[in-house]
Amino acid sequence: MIVVKAGGNGGLDIEAVCADIAELVQQGEQVILVHGGSHETNVISEKLGHPPRFVTSVSGHVSRYTDRETLEIFAMVTAGRINKLLVERLQQLGVNAVGLSGLDGRLLEGKRKSTLRIIEDGKQKVLRDDYSGRIEKVNTQLLHALLAAGYVPVIAPLAISEQGEALNVDGDRVAAAIGAALSAEVLIILSNVPGLLKDFRDEKTLIPLVGQGQIEEYLERYAQGRMKKKLLGTIEALKGGVRKAVIADGRVERPIYRALSGSGTVITQGGP
C-alpha cells in the first residue's frame, strides 16, 4: 500500500500525479491520496472578504489562524473543490476514487488546539477561537472497507474533535497518520522542491538519504518552513510502522514512480 500526499498547495503537476495513480492502481497497488488546500483557501478567502491571517506561536511556528469562518471556507475549498476535482480527474482516468474528509465516518479524530499562544507586535496573546488540531486516531475500518471494495480514497485535511467540531489539520500529517495507521509500505510526500535540501535556496543540495536516527538532527539543521511539517510527518509515519518515507519532487513527470525508484529524500527505518 502506498500513501501519497499531493495537491492543494500549488506548483505540483497534479495531472502527472493522477496519471501515476491510475497506472499503479491498474497494476494492482492499493493507493490512498491525501491532499492539502492552504493555497486555494487563501485565494478564495480573499475573494470572499475574509482574508487569511497567519500567526506566530511563542515557539516560533507560523500557522493559519482558523476562526470558525475560516474553518468553513477551508472545509468548502478542500473537501468541495480540491477533493472533488481530484476525484473527477481520477475517475476520468478509470480510477474509482471516493473523496472523503476526516469528518466523514469520523475518519480522522483530532484534538483541538483551542488556545493558541502567539506573539503579535512583540507581545504574547492568547487566541481562544481557533479550530485547528492534531490527529489522534484514524478510522481504519472505513478505509479498509473502501480499499477492499476497490475504491481509491482521496482525503481532505479535516478532522473531527471529540466534541464533534470540524478541525483544520495539516495534509502532510494526515498522510503520515494514515500511512502509520495502515502500516503502509511507502509514504510519498510530494513537494515543490526536490526533497530535503542542505541549503533551501539551492536545489542541488538535495539530501538523498536519511536514516531514522538522523531525522531529528536534520530537522533542526536543514528544514525550513513547510519542510519541517513534512519531516515531522515522516518521523510519525516511521514510528507508526511505515517502512519508507520519501519527500520528493511533485513538479516533474511521473512524480510517484520517480519517488518509488529513489528520487528525492528517502527516509528509512534504521541507519542510512
Added chain:
Amino acid sequence: MIVVKAGGNGGLDIEAVCADIAELVQQGEQVILVHGGSHETNVISEKLGHPPRFVTSVSGHVSRYTDRETLEIFAMVTAGRINKLLVERLQQLGVNAVGLSGLDGRLLEGKRKSTLRIIEDGKQKVLRDDYSGRIEKVNTQLLHALLAAGYVPVIAPLAISEQGEALNVDGDRVAAAIGAALSAEVLIILSNVPGLLKDFRDEKTLIPLVGQGQIEEYLERYAQGRMKKKLLGTIEALKGGVRKAVIADGRVERPIYRALSGSGTVITQGGP
C-alpha cells in the same frame, strides 16, 4: 429505509431535520439524507464575481446555466460546505454520517444535457457548455456497504457523466433516484411550504393525498416552479418501487416524524 431530501435551499429547520435523523437512527432505522445547494451557490457565486445565470428552456422550464466555472463553485458549495456542515452536525448528535457526492465511487451516473435550447430576448439560442444532467444510474453497492457498516450517507447533488465529467443535478431527483434504486419504504422531500397546494399562494389549500394515477394531472394543474421537480421526483420514485412519497413542511419542529405520520402531501402507489 427512509430517504430524506432537505437542506441547501434556505427556509428549512436543518437543526430539527438532523435531530429527527438522530432519533430515527437510534431507533434502528436506515436513513439517507440528500441535500441541495442552489441558494448558497447563488450567494457564493455572487461574492466570487461569477453571478448565477438562469435560463428559460424552449419548453418553459427555468434552470441554472451551469458553465464550468459555475459547476466548480456548485461542487465546492454543495460537496464542501453544505455537505460537511451537515455531516458535522449529525456527528455532534451521535450519527456516524459519511458525506459523499455523486462523483465519489460513481455513486450517481448521469447523462449530460450538453445542448440547452433556451429562449432569450424572445429568440431561440443553443447553449453548448452546460454541465447539468439527469441521473441514469445509482451505485447501490457503495450505499449498501456504508449502510451495512452503520454509516448514514449524506449526499451532495453532483453526478458523473459517462465521460467522467462532473454534473450539476437536482437534489429532489437525486433523492428520488436513490429511493427508487434502494426500494426505500418512504421518500420524504422537505420543502418551505406544507406540501402541494391547490393555490400556491395559500398554505391552507394543501392537498393531503395523491394517488399515483393522479400525479400527472396534479402536476399540470397545481405545481409551480420547484414544486414541479418535487412532484416529478415522486413520480420517478414510485415508478422505481418506493412505496410512499411525502412532500412535507421542513420549517417545523420534528419535520421528518410529522411527514412519517402523514402531514404534508402523501403520494402513494395505487389510488388515493
